[in-house]
Amino acid sequence: MRLLVTGGAGFIGANFVHDALRSHPDVDVTVLDAFTYAGSRESLTPVADDIRLVHGDIADAGLVDELVAGSDAVVHFAAETHVDNALADPEPFLRANVIGTFTILEAVRRHGVRLHHVSTDEVYGDLELDDPARFTDATPYNPSSPYSATKAAADLLVRSWVRSYGVRATISNCSNNYGPYQHVEKFIPRQITNVLTGRRPKLYGAGANVRDWIHVTDHNRAVWRILADGDIGRTYLIGADGERDNLTVMRTVLRLMDRDPDDFDHVTDRAGHDMRYAIDPSPLRDELGWTPQHVDFEAGLADTIEWYRDNETWWRPLKESVEAVYAGRGQ
Secondary structure, eight states, rough: OOEEEEETTTTHHHHHHHHHHHHHHTTTEEEEEEOTTOGGGGGGGGGGEEEEEEEOOHHHHHHHHHHHHOSSSSEOOOOOOHHHHHHOOOHHHIIIIIIHHHHHHHHHHHTTOOOEEEEEGGGGGOOTTTOOOOTTSSOOOOOOSHHHHHHHHHHHHHHHHHHHOOOOEEEEEEEEEEEEOOOOSSHHHHHHHHHHHTTTOOOESSSSOOEEEEEEEHHHHHHHHHHHOOTOOOEEEEEEEEEHHHHHHHHHHHHTSSOTOOEEEOOOOOOTTTOOOOOOOOOOOOHOOOOSSOOHHHHHHHHHHHHHHTTHHHHHHHHHHHHHHHHTOOO
16 A cells, blocks of 8 residues: 555654554555644654655645655645644644645545545534533534634535545544654643653643543554545544543653652633543444553553653753743743
């Protein structure tokens, strides 16, 4: 298979490339990445000799058409993803997430190439903390932020291109990922690197917000199963039954790093902060036979902490600028 991975230098995309080459050594991988602040060449250094790496914009129709024409399948990770950044400036999110996805769709339509579009559970809005319900593929879209609104728009474009033009595409909406190579602006790596640099970790509000955590490797194995065997036009939800509130995650990180579990600062909550995400992955498990391997969240978190301890050269150059941005927001 000749596989084009958009956003393959980002957190989830880079891990997908590593996993794909390890599990499917016969796959020919091309990575297209714009190398914004969230994309890192260093994330692909271990596999640099095994891939073709293209620096470019997914909204560049000519480049995208050329790359798609030489591919059998596209896995579309490329996106702007950080909610705080979307609240501060939504324009890049519209360009990357909406125009970029449109550009990919037009290219795969012209060349008859299989597409898998990677999305987020944030398109569904949020659930009440005391609500036993979980998101399913029938949950109505109700995005809360400019980020999730642009991802919802992208999902709907994919659905309509499947129906209107017969594009061979699937969609996955996943819960919160954690693991190696995640940018230090995100919640878990920010707290880990705060401890490693002698800072006090920061928690939005009371930390009651619940997220459904999944290890990035489990997510990417699910993506591969969908790419290989998913029903065209279908949306699959990827989750690992990992619901935990942010306060619990914070205290677990501190305990695993031999710090007082209450050694953190509360900061002003994010505007419109979603309360709870929860995924029902039953169709993925029942129909495609996927099951998560990293079911012990604390063990996965401990491994992630060790990765950041061992890879300071990867994240250290990013840390000061990220904390300066947060400081300017009072966070």
